[in-house]
Amino acid sequence: MTSFSNIDSAYALATEQYQSTGVDVENALKQLRATEISVHCWQGDDVAGFENTGGTLGSGLAVTGNYPGRARNAAELRSDLEKAYSLIPGKHRLNLHALYGEFDEPVQRTDIGVEHFQGWIDWSRDQGVSLDFNPSYFSHPLADDGLTLAHPDEGIREFWINHGIACRRIAAEMGKTQNNPCVNNVWVPDGYKDSPADRATPRYRLAESLDRIFEEPFDTSYLLDAVECKLFGIGSESYVVGSHEFYLGYAITRDKVLCLDAGHFHPTEVISDKISSTLMYVPELLLHVSRGVRWDSDHVVTMSDELQAIMQEIVRGNHLRRVHIGLDFFDASINRIAAWAIGTRNTLKALLMALLEPREELQRLEREGDFTARLALMEEQKTMPFGAVWDHYCATSDVPVGRQWLDSVREYESSVLSKRSESPESVIA
Template identity: 60%
Template sequence: MSTIENAYQIAKARFAEIGVDTDAAIFAMAKLPISVHCWQGDDVAGFEMQEGELTGGIQATGNYPGKARTADELRSDLDKAFSLIPGPKRLNLHASYLESEQKVDRNEVKPEHFANWVNWAKQHQIGLDFNPTYFSHPLSNEGTLTHVNPEIRQFWIEHGKACRKVSEYFGKELGTPSVMNIWLPDGMKDITVDKFSPRQHLVESLDQIIHEKIDPKYHIDAVESKLFGIGLESYTAGSNEFYLAYATSRKTALCLDAGHFHPTEVISDKISAVMPFVEHLLLHVSRPVRWDSDHVVLFDDETQNIASEIIRNKLFDRVHIGLDFFDASINRIAAWVIGTRNMKKCLLKALLEPTEKLKKYEHDRDFTSRLALLEEQKSLPWQAVWDQYCLLNEVPVGSRWLDEVRQYEKTVLTKRS
C-alpha cells in the first residue's frame, strides 16, 4: 500500500469518528462537473479573423509567453490542463471562438462553426456550455441590446438567437444540456439621465431572443448581472436587480459572478436567497481583488463558502459551476489547473462536513456544539482524501502537476512567437 493510500485510511477513520463517509464523498464528486472557461488560454481574443482590441471593460493583464493563437493550439492546451485536473469537467465557449475559413459576423454564427469543438468534446466525453459575445465588435461600442438604434439592437438580437441554436446543438450532440449565459456590458461612464429606456429595450430584446422554446434537456438560458465596468462606472443596464427580476419572471437561470458585486458582497450568501425563486443557478467563480479583476481562484474562505452552500443544500442538479478568470501574468495552463483544482478541493472539503449533525445542533439551539465542531473539523486530514481522489482519477498528486506544465511550456509554449 502506498503512502497516499496509508494516509487515506487514517483520514477515513478520523472522519468516520464524526459520522462522515469519505468514500461516499469521493463518489459524490462525480456529480459535480466544473465548466472550465476557454478564454483563459488566449486572453479572451477568440478566432473571428477580425482586428481590434478587447472592449466592454474586458482586460487580460500580463504578457506571459505562449498564449494560444489558434483553436487547435487552444485545444492542445486544454488537453494538457484537463489531464492534470481530477474528476468531471465541461468546457465553456464564447461565440467568438468559432472556426471558419471565411469571416463570420456575430449574427451569422451557426452550429457548423463549432463542429470541431463538438468533436473534441466527444473525445473527452464532456459537455459544452456557451456564451453570446456582446463585446469587442464595431457595433458594440455604444451598447448592444439596449442601443438607441433599433437596427443595431436587432443585429444583437439575431446574434442571441443564433447562439441559442448553437447551444441547442451542443446539447443534442453531447447528451447534456448546454447552459448559455447572456452578459453584456451596456451602460455609461458618467451621470446617466435616462436609465429606464435602455432597460425597457433590454427586456424587449431578451424576450425576443428567448421567445422560441427549446427543450431544457438540450439548452438552458441564463442571464448575468454586473455592478460596473471600466468605462461604465456610473450605470450598467443589466444590474443585479434587473436580472434577478428577469430570471424569476421569465423562468431563466440566473448567473452570479463572484466579481460583479460591491466589495463587501459575496455570492455565497446569495445562493440560498435566490434558489427558492429560480430553478437553475449558474455560478461564475472568480477572485476579485479590488474590482472585477478575474484573478485565479484560490482555496480561500469565499470559494469554500460557495462550495458549502451547494453541498449543504444538496443543489447538485440545480447549480451549474463555471469558472471565469483570465490571468496573463502566469502560465495560462497553470492558471486553469490551480483554479479548477481549488474549486474541486473546496467541493470535496464541503462533502467531508458532518452537515446533518451540525444542522441538528443548530435546530436544537446548541450553538456551542455547532461552533466547536465547525472549528474542530477544519484540522481533520481532508488533504489525504483529496490526494486519494487525485490518485483514483490518475492525475498528479500535490504539486507534481507543475512538472508537467513546465515541460509542456518548454516543448510547446515557448516555441510560439
C-alpha cells in the same frame, strides 16, 4: 514523489477520523466525481478568440500580462485544454464563447452557425467533454459605446438580438449532440461610465431584446438559458443596465437560470450569501467562480474563505443538482495552463471540503439551539485531514498528486508553448 502506499495509509487514517464525526468519505468522493466544472476557454488565449478580424478586447474587459505561449488558434487551444484536463481530477465541461468559432473568413456574428463550431463539437465528443456556450457582446465595433441589447439605435439592437438568436441555435445543437443540456449564458456590457439621466428606459429595451432572443422554444433537455448580472465594470462604473435586481426579476418571471459571478458585486458583497435565497425563486443557478481584487478583475481562483463559503452553501442546502459551477478568470501574467489547473483544482478542493463536513450534525445542533457546539465543530473541522482525501482522489483519478502537476506544466511549456511564435496574426487557424 509521493508513494501510493503513503497516500493509501494517510487516506485510511483520514477516513477513520472522518467516520468518527459521522462523515462517509466514499460517499463524498462519489458526489465529487459526479460534479462537472465548466472550464472557461478564454483563459487560454486572453479572450482574443478566432474571428481573425484584427479586433482588440474591449467593452469593459481587460486582460493583463503577456506570458509567452498563448494559444493562437483552435488547435492550439484544444491542445492546451487537453493538457489542463489531464491535471484535474474528474470529468469536466468546456465553456465556449461565440468568438471562438473556426472561421475560414470573417463572418458577421449574426451569421454564425453550427458549422463554425463543428470542430469543437467533434473534439468534445472525442474527449468526452460536454460544451456550454455564450454569445459574445464585446470586442466589436457595434459595442464600442458600451451598449448592445439596450442600445437606443434600433438597428444596433437588432444586430445583437440576431446574434443572440444564432447563439441559442448553436447551443441547442451542442446539447442535442452531447445528450445533455448546454448552458447558454447571456452577459452584456451595457451601461454608462457616469450617472445617467434615465435608468429605466435602457432596462425596458434590454428586457424587450431578451424576450426576442428567447422567443424560439427549445427543449430544456438540451438547452438551458442563463442570464448574468453585474454591478459595475470598466466604462460602466456608475450604471449597469443588467443589474442583479434586473436579472433576478427577469429570471423569476421568465423561468431562466440566473448566473452569479463572484466578481460582479461590490467588494464587500459575496455570492455565497445569495445562493439559498435566489434558489427559492429561480429553477437553477449558474455560478461563475472567480476572484475579484478590489474590482471585477477576475483573478485566478484561490482557496479563499469565499470560495469555501460558496461550496458550503451549495452542499449544506443540498443544491448540487440545481447549481452549474463554471469558472471565469483570465490571467496572462502566469502560465495559462497552470492558471486553469490552480483555479479548477481549488474549486474542487473547496467542494470536497464542503462534502466532508458533518452536515447533519451541524444542522441538528443549530435546530436545537446549541450554537456553542455548532461553532466548536465548525472550527475543529478546519484541522481535519482533508489533504489526505484530496491526494487519494487525485491518485485514483490518474492525475498528479500535490505539486507534481507543476512539473508536467513546465515540461509542456518547454516542449510546446516555447515553440509558439509571438505573432499570432501569422498563424492560420
